[in-house]
Amino acid sequence: MDLPPLLAAVERGDDTSVFEFLEDVRSDEFTGDDGITLLAAAAYAGRGDVAWELVVRWEVDPTRPWAGGIDPVTWAAANGAYWVLNALLSPDRDPLGVDSAHRRALRVARAALESGGGAGVVPPPAHRAVITYLEAKLGVHRMPDELMARALVHADPEHDDWFESLCRIAEPESQERFDWARAVVADAEDAGELDRRRFAFAVINFLGFGLNPHNSNDAPPFTRDAVELLRPRLDTEQDPYALRAVVAAFTGYCSREELPAVLAHADHPDPGVRQCVALAFPGLLADRPDALAAVLRLADDPDPVTRTSALYRLTCSPVDVPALRTVLAAHLTDTHFDARLEAAVALALRGDERGAAVIEEIRRGIKNRSSRGAGRLEDLHHQLRAHTAGM
Template identity: 30%
Template sequence: MDRTQLVAAVRRGDSEAVTALLEAGAVPDTVADDGLPVLCLAVAAYDTAVAWALVEGGADPDRKLPDGTTPLIRAIEGGSPAVAQAVLGREPRLRLPEAEREQLLALARHWYERGTEDELRGRTGDHGLAGQSRVMDDDYHHVTQLTLGGLTVRGGHGAILTRLEWAFRVLTPVDELVARAVAQREPDHVDWSSARWVLGERRSRETWSALTAYRHSPDPQHRLFVLDVLHWYLLFPSSSRNSYETETAELLVAWATDGEDDPGVLADVLRVLSETDHPKSPDVGLRYAGHPAPHVRAQVPHLLLSRDAPPRPLGAAARAALLVLAGDEDGAVRIEAGRALSAAHDGSSDFGDVLVGLLRDPVAGVRACVAEAVADGPDRSPAVADALVSLLDEDDFGTRLDAAYGLLRRDHPHTGEAIDRVGPLNHPGFEHDHRISACWTWKWEAAQQRSA
């Protein structure tokens, strides 16, 4: 096979074509015009998908290059955790001798401890200011990209070091991982997310104790990081034996009951607690229903709901609190109260009247979010249906779609007209939306009935 095809596919970042060419017999370590294997092209371009396709297809990440480096070393120096992880490959602890593993760890640690910009100055001899930009390293996490003296490097070496340590089964002290995470003070930074992921994998009593001790730290960022890891435990339980679901719920209830001075941290405590099934969650919610911070009050409605299937009826205090929160001065609080009211609706007129009021709220964002909840909700009253009809005149496509979908689910006689008023259903960004699919199905079935 002509090598130029693979080189061209790598250069244009076409990972699907790279995979297809490799499957058709292309050589994974094909050399480009610069004399380096194509994997180095992907590394230099920060093309994670292509790097992954090449390594999965047999490219050698440990191949010695003329300058004494390897593609893996270049990926580590490049500072992109996503690219480094792709090039690292599967089972690196088994593939790499201990001496090479230590070399890679030392390299990542050197870049991290010296700092990306200082290392760039040392390598280029340029003592000017580095150009900096914030870039997404994967779909969810960002990193700073620096350019100086003709070299471009990303500052994700802390995350690379964290991932390498775990891949090589080096149990880094919890204190060190926490320090790396909070150094950037941004939960969507690669250093934070990598430390969270590793601690989420390390489910031992020792790790749990060392991590949760930080809930008493005077630094709010430490406490937020603890909550992020605890939420990770709940989202991705590894097994019933070490899920820590019960321990997490108990800790969160104690945390909220003892009190938390920082409103941002408190809101996060309540948010994560709402993901658990603790019998005291409603009591915690009621405790904070009148909190002065709106982002704290916004977390209360879902704490008042039962997570049982079917859900337990709301108590009198919880009902009263939800109705008050539905009239809150803050729109975000009204939204969450509306969502909870829709989920807990028991057919009572007071709930129905409040939902209708929220569907007619003066703030468009409130109307939109409540419409989304009500569309799938159990309320079948004529008043709610009429409120949905009124939303068909909204400027927002999603709101109109929710209104039509809600009428469709209620088998409303004006469903066809409602779908027409939504506008063209091939709306950009909604290609795989279940509401669009339901509308197409309804129109097709209606046409079949007419032609029968």
């Protein structure tokens, strides 16, 4: 294993290069000290995806001490390294064992939080997310109010504490959890508390994802209640983050006939709101010229993520009109790789050779399954096969 360039890529956060380097390493090279050194470097750099790849795919031993005798699980729990700890614990098949790594990690994380470990660190460590995750694994389930309180310590929607609390509250897809979130929305609006309102709308959005694997219903029992709550907020919500959750949640709960209500935000100044609108029309573009026009406009959005989302939505649509092909062709030279690839995929699915030529150019640059675009082109391969079979 050529360790120095791998370590350098890890330290600069270049996960794409790391994964490509890893594809060229023999599997037996991960069993020695180099594999442990690389895993430790990924953990110290906060590269959770790399740690997961090393532990899950390449079977680097997550129990072997790092340099200086550092225990990996103890280090991750003490430092609130949420995603790294997830990777380290992934092979543990017995979290409920008396001496399990999960129990040890929970003790360490609680002690670190009580001692104020990581105070002043930027970004703040995710001890509360670690504790919430480990408690759930060990069968300790907290009430929504406590989970929300953990999320609101930092009140950052991008923080792991926020994300983990959302997941645990939304895991039982139930009328009771929806009623709780609806009550929080009302209380937060009355009190003018933005963070609580943001969190409650995010919970309602997550509840629509169907996180409970035991729920076999096509639609949650509170679907109409959610629509009635969210519809007026499309017109009144002023906070961009809360509005993103409102648009995304309304899209998931409403009927096809109600969906065009989100079009009012297609030109919203916040790119995250525009992205939610771009993704809102999976099967309606053929029936709604106004929706198609909005998505075509968003495909030219200055924000690359919003633009890519709109191009992806066009990829998924059966619509094929000259205006659509003109927009797609214009993005075959897009400076944003994902937008360029999505435009090419959309054209290729419509039998347009211009898209096929760009895809072939991208394919020539793919070295292995970790190369940029490899996964999307594999999806395209299956889509084209399904399309050909249906003809």
